[in-house]
Amino acid sequence: MTGAGSQTVKVVYRQNASVTANYYVVGTTNKIANSATTNGGVGLTYTTNAAQIPGYTLVATPSNATGTYVAAGSTVNYEYTVDYSVVPVDSNDNKIPNVPAPSGTGTPGQPVAPTGGYPTIPGYTRTTTPNVPDKPGQVNVVYTPLTETVTVNYYIQGTTTPIASSATLSGPFGSDYQSTPANVSGYKLVATPANASGMYGLTNGAVDYYYELIVTVVPKTPDGKPVPGTTPTQQPGVPGQPISNVPQIPGYKVTVVPEVSGQPGVVEVIYTPMTTPEQTPNEQTPKQPVDTQTVTPVAAKPVPVRTVEQTTPAQQTTVKKTHVQLATEVYAPARVAAKSQAKVLPHTGQQSSFALVIAGLGMMAAGFIFLGVRKYRRS
Secondary structure, eight states, X not given: OOSSSOOXXXXXXXXXXXXXXXXXXXXXXXXXXXXXXXXXXXXXXXXXXXXXXXXXXXXXXXXXXEEEOOTTOEEEEEEEEEEEEEEEEOTTSOBOTTOOOOEEEEOTTSBOOOTTOSOOOTTEEEOOOOBOOSSSEEEEEEXXXXXXXXXXXXXXXXXXXXXXOOEEEEEETTOEEEOOOOOOTTEEEEEOOTTSEEEOOSSOOOEEEEEEEEEEEEEEOTTSOBOTTOXXXXXXXXXXXXXXXXXXXTTEEEEEOOBBOSSSXXXXXXXXXXXXXXXXGGGOOOOOOOOGGGOOOOOOOOOOEEEEEEEOTTTOOEEEEEEEOSTHHHHHHHHHHHHHHXXXXXTTOOBOHHHHHHHHHHHHHHHHHHHHHHHHHHO
């Protein structure tokens, strides 16, 4: 050096040192990003920084993230948890629709614990608890449908009176069900209910089948015998009420219609024969007048005459006595016939001309017989 004086320059050397920053999955030495190395002289201060790595969450800043270089060098380890999202699925790994997918972060191999907990899904129950994966992504959590039931009832129409035992259908929530009507003797299905088929839900209304009660209508007379010419018929009936469609039978009127019982069976309807109204005295049927032109006069029968000889003690003479027999056989019947035939004509009070003719003929026959007897005695 030149000049008025001399100058001394002191050069100090420091030992070179380094600091390495590593980025690991927590609890492992699995690197999730490249390490970062800084160099400096021993005794100087250093500072490291955490890396922003998608899908991972820094657990905490390490205590030696800043410090002083040392001759031996330093290592700063940043640890991260693995991020994941929970996806609810059914037993076939099908995603359950309309369900949020919560997220979380954790140590691989440890049970998943999403932020806010697992979702509650109506009609399902969670059946698996998966572990945190080694890498960020989705975690399928299996939910199983709850078993739901549907009650099927069989009632008489308009009542809740059962005609058969109820049936219970069961199946997984969200699946389809199909009910069937019961085949019950003596009853007829009215209609198939709208919810006879459907899907199992959280609450399921009952499926109610309604039936008509069928009765056999038997027409009977008051003495309990079947009405002639009729056959029993079947028709619906309502318990506690008379049958609505009573058969009409010509010549009979309905007198008793019983109520329908609560069970299928026979309903006996009583019919009474219709009678012709009785005639009053003023409504007597007029008798037909006798046609005298068609009456044949009855000839008088010859009357046998018996002669008896008798000797009287005083005169010692024989007297012939003639006894007329059966003379009244013509006369008397003629009078009886005349009397019986002398009927009063309707509404006139006059005797029948036929009766008068018969009476006259009888009297004429008696007269001829009487004259014949007298003539015979004189001779």
